[in-house]
Amino acid sequence: MKNHLENMFSTIKNGQMAKKSVVVNSRKNICEEFLKIFWNEGFISGYRISPQNTDNLEIFLKYSKTGKPVINSLKLLSKPSQRIYYSSKQVWKLDSSKTFIIFSTNSGLKSINQCKKDKVGGEPLVIIN
Template identity: 70%
Template sequence: MKNYIWNMFANIKNGQTAKKSIIIQTRKNMCEHILKLLWDEGFISGYRISAENNKKLEIFLKYQKNGKPAINSIKTLSKPGKRVYYSTKQIWKIDSSKLFIIFSTHKGLKSITQCKKFKLGGEPFLIIN
């Protein structure tokens, strides 16, 4: 996994720890795809391309009503040294109400609910609680 993805998640976690509402991140296509999935699932309030600098993204962080961050933890399952792949049958056995998993499939990055909907298998990219 690329360093700019980990930098983005580190910036999100640090921004939520500091109770910021907006953070700035370098604009990359992969980051935009992940942010779209996070926005669709309600982990962030939104994102947009910065008005001042076309190469930056503004990410709007989301908090629960009690002030806790919407993203508690971010983990990886598959690593470059040990790849893990899930078939469609294995994905159906995962409880998607408790975990949000982003899969890398042959049709791009998809959430676990999208993989179940389109009957896709793939490599688990990130697990977010």
């Protein structure tokens, strides 16, 4: 699971550094779930299954009016060797105005705002600035 996410995040980072509008990544369910959250929160312009190869996803990157990428940094927080878990009380203490965190909960992937709304905790997977 983590390998697919790391590959997707590095593809997005490299594509933004090269000022590309579209990058291609392998199609995995976990990657599609992350892309749904990215799209809902406005970090990417969209994504679709590649018409040439149904095993690939085309990710449409988003830039500000000045030409800077919307995603400044993507960092994986919880690692297989050192797992981190936050309770619902600990999630409320996190400042969601400065950073955006995606959690893996018992009811699927959720953003920090959704975790606060649903009063659930979980494993923080990625932090976006």
